[in-house]
Amino acid sequence: MNNHDKTLVKVENLKVHFPVKGGLPFTKKKFVKAVDGVSIEIHAGETFGLVGESGCGKSTLGNAILGMQKPTEGKIYFKDQDLNALPRKEFKDLRRGMQMIFQDPFSSLNPRFDVYHIIAEPMEIRGGMTDEEIRARVSELLHLVGLSDDDMPRYPSDFSGGQRQRIGIARAIALNPEFLVCDEPVSALDVSVHAQILNLLMDLQKELGITYLFISHNLAVVKDICSHVAVMYLGSMMETGETQKIFKRPMHPYTRSLLSAVLTVDVDNAPQRIILEGDIPSPINTPPGCPFSTRCPYAKEECKKSKPELTELEPGHFVACHFPMMD
């Protein structure tokens, strides 16, 4: 947890719009606004949580940060360098510092490769290592994620979901990345394995000082492991800041209803569920004002007209709402 204040990844007003296929010629082209003007800053060594419901643009944002998806607008800085302005070669070199852990451990490992080749592949691609060095490194990585040398010649089909996720993690950290995007790393696993994988991730962070962008819809997990959190809805940031502050006093109506959905053990003192009416608007026709205005129980005329900006309502706590709930 050293140099905690240094910004590692900075996203400025990022927009990712996908053109909609079809449509008549000469009509206005339609776009799916998957990410619509998001800015975040991730400090070195921290775990940054990104929460929101399905289809709100979390994964697209993750992909864009990794340079897998060209942004329509906006800039992404990694170690103070503008990713999309770099020449191809330098871009590739810089991006090696960022890796990803995938949601589905079943499809993220090539079934034709054995474990050794899966983990060795990134090093083989980068080059500059002898076979012995690679073998030693693979062995080291396997031990680091809690597997053994005997697993090297085995194939992904021989492993359980949790073990496969460990292999995926070993592959992701093979090149000593500084930044890892974890795209719902535990949601495809059995509940009993969740804690194991999360503990592994936290241990790795302590040992290697890796920064995480933790994409999840499991609020309980985010609350436990993230130091900062951002809540997304329909491609826009609703609320962001230090995890404790947001969980203690959510100010955005959307965050409130989201948090009320977290299951608690204490049945008698369970918070009142805030159930939202209606469906998420289509990301093709986003509301002109606040994205949440169509479902917000407190929406007023102004909310439908102008989009609220993120404003710092208390130190380290930003909310995008015209009428934040200060109680």
Added chain:
Amino acid sequence: MKGALSLIVKIWKHPQGRVGLLIAGVLVFCAIFAPLIAPYDPYDVTARAEKGLSPSWQHPLGTTISTGQDIFSMLIYGARVSLMVGLITGILTALIGAVMGICAGYVGGLCDTLVMRVVDVMLVIPTLPLTIVLTNLFGKSYFMIIFIFVIFGWTGLARVIRAQVLVLKNSNYVKAAELSGAGRWHIMMRHILPGVSHLLIMNTALSSAGIMVAEAGLSFLGLGDPTAISWGKMLADAQSGGALLFGHWWWIVAPGIGIFLSVFSFMRIGLALEEIFNPRMKRAGAMHRLFRTLNNTYIQKVFAEMDEAEREEAREAAKEKGGAAV
């Protein structure tokens, strides 16, 4: 090399595959060592004294009525043409289909549109009449037959490969490789090509069998190379030489069995491969499969079933996960 060997061992372990492998092995042996095995020179048309002999120890399948060629020797030499045309066409088809399919699927964009439009056009052109026209135009040679079948044969395969490549291209392990800085070439050779190789191998075996029948048909119609000896041409000779008139049934049956065995063996190998690559494949009746193969709809069905099996697997995995979570 190691992979090829283990694949052959796998086919050998499959009961149907073993039959196919044995027959194909014998045929290949005959084709390669034809001059050593054949008792007479089948091209020798000067044996005037020995015309139209019945089977005997000197001539196991007799001689032809018109020119007195030894039918047994012709049969052995005929394997050369049949296997050569079938295998070369099958392999070339697989190669072009793979390149085009991967181009369309992986490179995408303009390349994809271009290849797929060409495929659309090629698919609606009937091959057989075109072959007849072109062989008449450019001369009757096996080169021409192979050329035409290759030019029109890769289209269906390219479509299937493209679909598979699109699936692989978006898979997470390709994404992970890209994150490590892998170039297009690396991803194509390490992830995409091995991912579609089973389709290629299977297609080669099955389409080779189909081409052998087509070659025999063309030769029978007199569209093959008139100087070569092939099973189809033997049938044509038997027809024109009056084998039926003189009751020389062996002259007709011999090349028929040759054609049958070569097609049968390749089909067995193809079907065995398909069960090796896709163990969940339901064992449909052999005749039904043969019928579908000859109608060129079989391979599509196989691929559809493989997709279905994969989806089923994913669904089961999801179900398991759901069950465990509860």
